[in-house]
Amino acid sequence: MKNYRPTWAEINFEAILHNLQVAKKQAPHKTIIPVIKANGYGHGAVKIMKYLFEKGYDYFAVSTLEEAIELRKVNAEIHILMMGPILPSDLALAFKYKIEITLYDSMIIEEVLSSSYDLICHVKVDTGMHRYGLTDESSIIQMILKLQNSKHIDLKGVYTHFATADQDEKFYRIQVERFHQIIQKLRVKPKMIHMSNSSSTLKYEKDVNDTTHVRYGISLYGLSLDNKHYDLMPAMKLKTKIITLKHLKSGECVGYGQTYCAHQDETIGILPIGYADGFLRRNKNGDVEIRHKRYPLVGNICMDACFVKVDETIKVGDVVTLFGGLITTDEVAKRNQTINYEIVTSISYRVPKKYVRRSS
Numbered sequence: 001m002k003n004y005r006p007t008w009a010e011i012n013f014e015a016i017l018h019n020l021q022v023a024k025k026q027a028p029h030k031t032i033i034p035v036i037k038a039n040g041y042g043h044g045a046v047k048i049m050k051y052l053f054e055k056g057y058d059y060f061a062v063s064t065l066e067e068a069i070e071l072r073k074v075n076a077e078i079h080i081l082m083m084g085p086i087l088p089s090d091l092a093l094a095f096k097y098k099i100e101i102t103l104y105d106s107m108i109i110e111e112v113l114s115s116s117y118d119l120i121c122h123v124k125v126d127t128g129m130h131r132y133g134l135t136d137e138s139s140i141i142q143m144i145l146k147l148q149n150s151k152h153i154d155l156k157g158v159y160t161h162f163a164t165a166d167q168d169e170k171f172y173r174i175q176v177e178r179f180h181q182i183i184q185k186l187r188v189k190p191k192m193i194h195m196s197n198s199s200s201t202l203k204y205e206k207d208v209n210d211t212t213h214v215r216y217g218i219s220l221y222g223l224s225l226d227n228k229h230y231d232l233m234p235a236m237k238l239k240t241k242i243i244t245l246k247h248l249k250s251g252e253c254v255g256y257g258q259t260y261c262a263h264q265d266e267t268i269g270i271l272p273i274g275y276a277d278g279f280l281r282r283n284k285n286g287d288v289e290i291r292h293k294r295y296p297l298v299g300n301i302c303m304d305a306c307f308v309k310v311d312e313t314i315k316v317g318d319v320v321t322l323f324g325g326l327i328t329t330d331e332v333a334k335r336n337q338t339i340n341y342e343i344v345t346s347i348s349y350r351v352p353k354k355y356v357r358r359s360s
């Protein structure tokens with residue numbers, strides 16, 4: 001679809017590649033699976049897959065079957081791990097599109113075993129997250145054996161997922177220990193054993209022996225919840241342009257609810273971006289970047305527009321960066337009382353993406 005508004009998310013491929021190199025440095029003996037669920041955390045799953053495939057990456061993880069099929073339709077060669085739950089009624093689709101599925105409880109395992117489809121599967125072990133995965137150690141080992149003995153199932157992987165890798169090392173270590181107990185008891189080890197997300201890939205994976213792969217999500221995009229950022233490069237900048245200027249007289253107010261009134265004669269830049277683009281009302285009173293300087297947002301964020309108080313140096317057509325530059329995604333997350341994951345995945349379908357090879 002053609003776009004007519006000067007509002008866009010700039011996605012920097014070079015940053016994504018750089019962030020993979022950061023992971024490779026931290027976990028040199030592991031294969032990295034880029035996690036591109038939720039449309040590549042808002043960065044564009046198909047574009048990123050195509051770019052990384054050119055660079056030699058051929059294994060990707062998503063959450064839903066729709067996301068998996070979308071990737072398969074553009075690339076017949078890649079391996080696609082679907083980490084979310086699959087319904088028994090959709091096993092035929094997983095077979096048809098050669099999607100590697102996650103077996104997250106005993107019911108789905110029985111369905112898979114009694115189905116007639118040749119399926120590539122990963123068993124998910126719940127070591128403490130208590131979301132998806134099997135919990136009881138002896139039944140996990142039995143189930144894995146059953147799957148390994150099945151003629152039509154390729155049990156390719158076993159994995160777990162961490163609840164606290166970015167904040168609580170003690171609980172991370174408890175989960176690792178539970179997972180390792182299970183892996184050690186498997187007589188035949190599956191080809192893939194994986195547990196790390198971004199945070200544990202960067203911090204701990206170097207010292208982990210019996211895993212083969214890591215599932216690298218948020219830090220692929222240059223973000224992290226850890227204080228130490230490992231030289232990551234943010235891959236998304238949300239941008240717009242000053243579309244028009246308003247000159248307010250002292251006492252005149254701006255926007256819905258008239259919540260901001262000029263203290264003196266002031267100039268307000270109108271930005272054609274609002275909460276329907278994923279730039280939420282909580283951004284009220286935050287800053288944006290124009291010509292390498294901070295300027296304050298004023299008034300309420302509208303559905304399609306918002307307001308920035310500027311000075312005489314700012315002109316119609318000036319580029320405004322809402323996050324990803326001087327104003328970091330973390331700053332915006334804090335302002336929104338959330339985490340950076342939510343900021344980038346909330347950018348809506350209305351915002352076109354422009355892919356660049358270098359940061360501007």
Ligand SMILES: Cc1ncc(COP(=O)(O)O)c(C=O)c1O
Nearest residue numbers: 035083161197198215216217218
């Ligand atoms: C099962 C699983 N593995 C890996 C990831 C990647 O996590 P992160 O984005 O923290 O790297 C996710 C994302 O939530 C996930 O659900």
